[in-house]
Amino acid sequence: MTRVHLPPSIQVLERGWLSANNVLLFDGGAATLIDSGYVSHAGQTVALLRDALGGRRLAGLLNTHSHSDHIGGNAAVQRAFGCTIGVPAGIAPAVAAWDEAALLLSVADQRGEPFAADHHVAAGERLSMGGFEWQALAAPGHDMDALVFHSLDARGLISGDALWRNGFGILFAEVIGDGGGLEAARSTLEALARLPVDWVIPGHGAPFVEVDEAFEAAFARLRYFEEDGARIARNAIRACVTFWLLERRRVALDDLPAHLAEVPLYREANRRFLGLTPEALAGWLVEELLRAGRARRSEGFLEVT
Numbered sequence: 001m002t003r004v005h006l007p008p009s010i011q012v013l014e015r016g017w018l019s020a021n022n023v024l025l026f027d028g029g030a031a032t033l034i035d036s037g038y039v040s041h042a043g044q045t046v047a048l049l050r051d052a053l054g055g056r057r058l059a060g061l062l063n064t065h066s067h068s069d070h071i072g073g074n075a076a077v078q079r080a081f082g083c084t085i086g087v088p089a090g091i092a093p094a095v096a097a098w099d100e101a102a103l104l105l106s107v108a109d110q111r112g113e114p115f116a117a118d119h120h121v122a123a124g125e126r127l128s129m130g131g132f133e134w135q136a137l138a139a140p141g142h143d144m145d146a147l148v149f150h151s152l153d154a155r156g157l158i159s160g161d162a163l164w165r166n167g168f169g170i171l172f173a174e175v176i177g178d179g180g181g182l183e184a185a186r187s188t189l190e191a192l193a194r195l196p197v198d199w200v201i202p203g204h205g206a207p208f209v210e211v212d213e214a215f216e217a218a219f220a221r222l223r224y225f226e227e228d229g230a231r232i233a234r235n236a237i238r239a240c241v242t243f244w245l246l247e248r249r250r251v252a253l254d255d256l257p258a259h260l261a262e263v264p265l266y267r268e269a270n271r272r273f274l275g276l277t278p279e280a281l282a283g284w285l286v287e288e289l290l291r292a293g294r295a296r297r298s299e300g301f302l303e304v305t
Helices: 039-053 074-081 089-097 181-193 211-227 229-248 253-262 264-274 278-291
Strands: 010-013 022-027 030-034 057-062 084-088 119-121 126-129 132-138 147-151 156-160 199-202 250-252 295-298 301-304
Touching: 010 039, 022 039, 022 126, 039 057, 039 074, 057 074, 074 084, 084 089, 089 119, 132 181, 181 211, 199 211, 211 229, 229 250, 229 264, 229 278, 229 301, 250 253, 253 264, 253 278, 253 301, 264 278, 278 295
Parallel strands: 030 057, 057 084, 084 119, 156 199
Antiparallel strands: 010 022, 022 030, 126 132, 132 147, 147 156, 250 301, 295 301
């Protein structure tokens, strides 16, 4: 991957599996943060930000979308730095009510600390961050209310989970919602591909300049899902169980079928697309995680490698 030379006013704190990247955009003695990571990493996020800020003020925090790995550190970051919090307008009611089902927390057996949004960001809104003007653009698909931020002057895109170097985030609307995620993701990718963009800061993974290749990979992945909805379900189950395992580090193999039957995301994805018994689903999943090198068996437990 080619080394990316971002403008000096933009710094990316690249995070691991549980936390989305944190993007800092500096304007003199103040900064804006985009996305705050997962709640269990909140202390680490605050420490990383304090070091990166170097005494400068964190004025604001914006979220690209509502998932736990992007909003989980909001409350802790606001406590530590006194910043305002802005969320996409579409998720504002769920945040205000702290609706854990709408925020996919209870649905996916994930955690988050409640916070209050100070303002809402609407698609089309223009913001000044890092010495550039950015436009918030609707990016439904992975999250139907997601936003990305595009700067014409910087020819850059902060894409959240709408576009990664090798794909995009889970299409939750297909496995747990009312559908439409596939069509929305295609529309989003087509719209983003028309933008003048030289570099992308994704929600996960390193910033990249291989923009055309990223769109090719994303469209190929989309076609793969369009051919067979069961692939969407398997991807969602595999990714979210990996997230769950990474947080806990070790789970009993005998407990896995019951967990898959109890958590709404897994239960519904299995019902809609796979039709497996909990035991069969657990068996498939364990073999997938072992094959991918994500986990290992150890005396009746599944452990993170």
